[in-house]
Amino acid sequence: MGIVHADIDLLSGPDVIAAREGRLAEDQIRRVHVESVVDTSAFMLSINEPIRAELGLPTVEQALVRLADGSRITVDVVGPVELRFANRRVNLDAVVMPGNAEVLLGANALEHMDVLVDPLRQRLIVNPAHPDRPEFRMVGMRPNPVHPDVFSDMS
Helix, strand or coil, X not given: CCXXXXXXXXXXXXXXXXXXXXXXXXXXXXXEEEEEEECCCCCCXXXXXXXXXXXXXXXXXXXXXXXXXXXXXXXXXXXXXXEEECCEEEEEEXXXXXXXXXXXXXXXXXXXXCEEEECCCCEEEECCCCCCCCCCCCCCEEECCCCXXXXXXXX
């Protein structure tokens, strides 16, 4: 399988929240449209410094990340970021890589959006089993037999 890219929109999470609360007009939400590398071996969304600045994202914490060559660097974790692809969206934190590093779309976002890598066409697609909205697995939950609308864990 070659390198898979996906066109995604990244929105400032604080701006999205402000718009939902009526404190900011929808057209004032800071957003960027980027081509990302789909990286199933990465866990988190990775953005670069210019994107962070454009979206005005605050630092949540710092994290140690291991790069493909085995080296480790400390980076800022920012968020929330609202990521949109096709008819999917997810709110998550992102690691900020130095300079103009490529945007990496990691496994966490892919799973939350219920999207798949189509290796034949080398593209990201909405899960055809759930085309209208994502489906989430909650394997540790089951309906209560007495109250079917109440759920409990299986432990």
